[in-house]
Amino acid sequence: xxRFEILGDLASVTLARPEKRNALTPxxxxxxxxxxxxxxxxxxxxxxxGDGPAFCAGFxxxxxxxxxxxxxxxxxxxxxxxxxRAMRAIGAPVVLAAHxxxxxxxxxxxxxxxxxxxxxxxxxxxxxxxxxVSPAVSAPFLTAMIPDGPxxxxxxxxxxxxxxxxxxxxxxxxxxxxxxxxxxxxxxxxRHLATKPGMGVAATKALLNDLARPRTxxxxxxxxxxxxxxxxxxxxxxxxxLWS
Amino acid sequence: MNDAALLExxxxxxxxxxxxxxxxxAMSLELLDAMHAAMEQxxxxxxxxxxLVITGAGKAFCAGMDLKAVLVERSGDASIGKRLLTRLxxxxxxxxxxxxxxxxxxxxxxxxxxxxxxxxxxxxxxxxDAKLGFPEVDLGLCPAVIAPWVVRKLGPGPARRALLMGGxxxxxxxxxxxxxxxxxxxRDELAGxxxxxxxxxASGGPKALAATKSLLNRLDGSEDPQAVLRxxxxxxxxxxxxxxxxxxxxxxxx
Numbered sequence: 001x002x003r004f005e006i007l008g009d010l011a012s013v014t015l016a017r018p019e020k021r022n023a024l025t026p027x028x029x030x031x032x033x034x035x036x037x038x039x040x041x042x043x044x045x046x047x048x049x050g051d052g053p054a055f056c057a058g059f060x061x062x063x064x065x066x067x068x069x070x071x072x073x074x075x076x077x078x079x080x081x082x083x084x085r086a087m088r089a090i091g092a093p094v095v096l097a098a099h100x101x102x103x104x105x106x107x108x109x110x111x112x113x114x115x116x117x118x119x120x121x122x123x124x125x126x127x128x129x130x131x132x133v134s135p136a137v138s139a140p141f142l143t144a145m146i147p148d149g150p151x152x153x154x155x156x157x158x159x160x161x162x163x164x165x166x167x168x169x170x171x172x173x174x175x176x177x178x179x180x181x182x183x184x185x186x187x188x189x190x191r192h193l194a195t196k197p198g199m200g201v202a203a204t205k206a207l208l209n210d211l212a213r214p215r216t217x218x219x220x221x222x223x224x225x226x227x228x229x230x231x232x233x234x235x236x237x238x239x240x241x242l243w244s
Numbered sequence: 245m246n247d248a249a250l251l252e253x254x255x256x257x258x259x260x261x262x263x264x265x266x267x268x269x270a271m272s273l274e275l276l277d278a279m280h281a282a283m284e285q286x287x288x289x290x291x292x293x294x295x296l297v298i299t300g301a302g303k304a305f306c307a308g309m310d311l312k313a314v315l316v317e318r319s320g321d322a323s324i325g326k327r328l329l330t331r332l333x334x335x336x337x338x339x340x341x342x343x344x345x346x347x348x349x350x351x352x353x354x355x356x357x358x359x360x361x362x363x364x365x366x367x368x369x370x371x372x373d374a375k376l377g378f379p380e381v382d383l384g385l386c387p388a389v390i391a392p393w394v395v396r397k398l399g400p401g402p403a404r405r406a407l408l409m410g411g412x413x414x415x416x417x418x419x420x421x422x423x424x425x426x427x428x429x430x431r432d433e434l435a436g437x438x439x440x441x442x443x444x445x446a447s448g449g450p451k452a453l454a455a456t457k458s459l460l461n462r463l464d465g466s467e468d469p470q471a472v473l474r475x476x477x478x479x480x481x482x483x484x485x486x487x488x489x490x491x492x493x494x495x496x497x498x
Contacts, residue, residue, distance in 0.1 A: 093408050115405050145401035170401035193408065198384025198487025201408055207388050207478060208404050211395055211471060 002031040003051075009044040009194050010187075011092075018052020023060035024105050026072060029079025036086035044194035044201070046090070047186045048113065049097040055122070056106025061131065065239040070231025073133070077230065080105050081137050081223040087112025088141075088209055088216070091202040093193050097186035098172070099179035103160065104128045104135070110171060111141025114205060115189055118163040118172040119182040127158035131242065132235035136225035144212040146170045249278035250301075251285060256446040258286065258293035258344065265302025270310040271357055273324070276331040283338045290344060294450035295442050298365060299349040305374070306358025314483060315492045326480035332357050333389045333476040336364045337469040340393075340461060343454040345445050349438040350374050350424070351431070355412065360390025362423070363397035366457060367445075369438050370415040371428040377412030383495060384488035388475030396464050398422050 003014040013035055015022035039046065050056050059076045067073070087094050087109075096113035098106075102124045110116050110124075118124070126135040135155050143151045150169035154161070166172040174189075176182040193201055209216070229235055250261045260282050262269040269275070286296065300306055309332075312318055314325040339346060339361070348354075348362035350370035359376050362368045370376065378394070380387040387394070387407055395403040402421050419427040428437040445453070461467050482488055 114408055116401075145399075145404075147399050170399045173402065173405040189409070196381045196384065196410060197491040198485055199482060200381040200384045200386050200488070203386035203388075203478065203482050204381055204391070204407050205404075207386060207391055207475070208395070208400070208407065211392055212400055 001028045002035060004035045009042055010190050011043045011046045013046060013048045015050040015056055021054040021057035022050045023057050024076060025060050025063060026075035026079055029076060029083055033079060033083040033086045036090055039090045043092045045092050045190035046094045047097060047190045048094055049183050049186060054100030055098040055102045056109060057101050058104030058106050061242060065243050073230040074227055077137050077223060077226045080108055081219060084108060084112035084141050085219060093201060093205050095186045095189045097183045098122050099182050108138040111138055111145060116172045117174045117176055117182055117186045118166060119179055120163050120175050120177055122163040123160040124166050125160040126155055130158045132238040134226045134229050136222045140215045140218045140222050144215040246274055246278045248275040249282050251282040253291045253293050256293055257295045257297060257442045259297045261299055261301050262306050263301040268304035268307035268353060269300045270307045271332060272310040272313055273328060276335055279335050286342055286344060294344050294453060295446045296344040296346045297349050297438060297442055300351050304352040305350045305354040306361060307353055308356030308358045311492055311496060315496060316489060325483045329389055329476040329479045333472045336393060337472055339364050340466045345453050345457060347442055349434060351434060356380055357390060360393055363393040368424045369426040369441060370424050371431045371434045372414060372416045373431060374415035375412045376418045376423060378407050379410045379412060381410040384491040386479055386482040388478040389472055391475060392471045
């Protein structure tokens with residue numbers, strides 16, 4: 001459900017569960033984090049995109065609701081945190097192409113990207129408080145990208161925002177028309193980044209990661225804050241109510 | 245102060261002109277020395293000025309580092325890159341700490357370190373056709389000295405895109421991403437707009453402005469110079485790599 005392709009010094013990582021709007025399962029996040037962990041050193045830029053109608057609708061809530069122990073939700077939160085960190089840790093910049101929806105866990109993936117291109121019709125946000133889940137896990141990475149005011153609003157307000165709004169707050173960096181043009185633009189950016197000489201891009205990415213450390217160093221605390229609520233009554237009641 | 249930077253006072257508004265027009269105001273050691281001398285003068289006695297406008301003589305605002313100087317093969321001096329970068333790092337820290345409210349009036353090209361200076365200033369003004377940007381990565385370089393200032397000015401997400409993508413943008417684009425605060429319609433209107441904004445700022449109480457600036461510096465981490473000074477070392481080490489020197493050399497040939 002994760003496709004990994006290499007073309008010369010470019011890598012393409014694709015969420016490939018289109019019939020479920022690329023809803024994330026523990027296995028998918030395990031492979032996704034693994035792909036970034038094992039990214040070959042000669043790769044100069046990576047594009048992350050999604051097949052089908054949406055980039056990513058977030059966690060697969062049906063399997064979460066079916067698991068009364070909360071273990072599935074815990075695996076997803078842990079896998080998400082690991083994936084975002086793995087995206088930031090690789091030397092090559094990550095260009096993310098979002099279309100349709102980048103919601104909840106799907107929106108959180110933007111926190112691992114260096115440059116985000118979004119299709120104009122994309123809806124983005126973190127509506128997870130509605131199901132009793134805390135998006136705390138994403139907070140260090142969201143606040144490492146956008147100012148605190150908009151970050152607070154996005155994590156507490158379950159409403160989704162437009163791509164244009166996301167551009168204004170700095171969560172998205174470019175807009176494109178239609179999913180095809182969005183992926184194409186992301187590929188163009190990746191090719192452009194790959195042509196830069198020497199170690200300038202990798203050194204600059206590492207430096208920017210370093211400057212963001214006052215935020216991202218809280219990644220473990222943030223994950224613990226989200227994990228603390230899993231399997232509790234509020235989450236169980238709201239999750240099961242989704243399918244009743 | 246040598247004449248590579250000129251400081252003038254006109255009541256509450258001082259103007260610092262980067263004055264190496266033949267070299268598009270590229271930052272040489274001499275130019276950085278002159279800028280430091282101007283900082284020293286303003287720190288000691290601002291002569292009643294509490295607004296500082298920084299602009300460039302001639303067509304460019306500041307074309308960035310003097311590339312001729314940092315090409316080792318040409319200058320025959322392997323240490324000059326690090327000295328220039330360290331001197332620039334110190335200048336940015338000093339400029340940010342000035343109690344005067346600083347305005348970059350970007351008359352033309354503001355490239356690399358030159359564009360970095362606009363981010364250190366409290367406010368920036370340019371016109372639609374100016375060229376601004378951070379093409380360091382295009383030359384295999386890492387803009388580590390100015391990165392902390394760019395992150396503060398643009399916010400981390402947009403700064404990441406600007407610094408990793410390289411290239412240059414128009415004044416209009418720079419205004420759209422928040423790199424520039426005020427945009428004049430044309431180059432001819434820049435001086436007038438700069439004067440209006442400087443005069444408006446000068447109407448504020450000098451103590452109130454200085455206290456506000458000082459607080460903002462404390463809140464956004466500007467008072468800690470370590471990241472900027474470490475940046476000079478990182479930038480210099482990337483500058484010394486064979487790939488960067490080769491890219492610089494091919495740029496000089498063009």
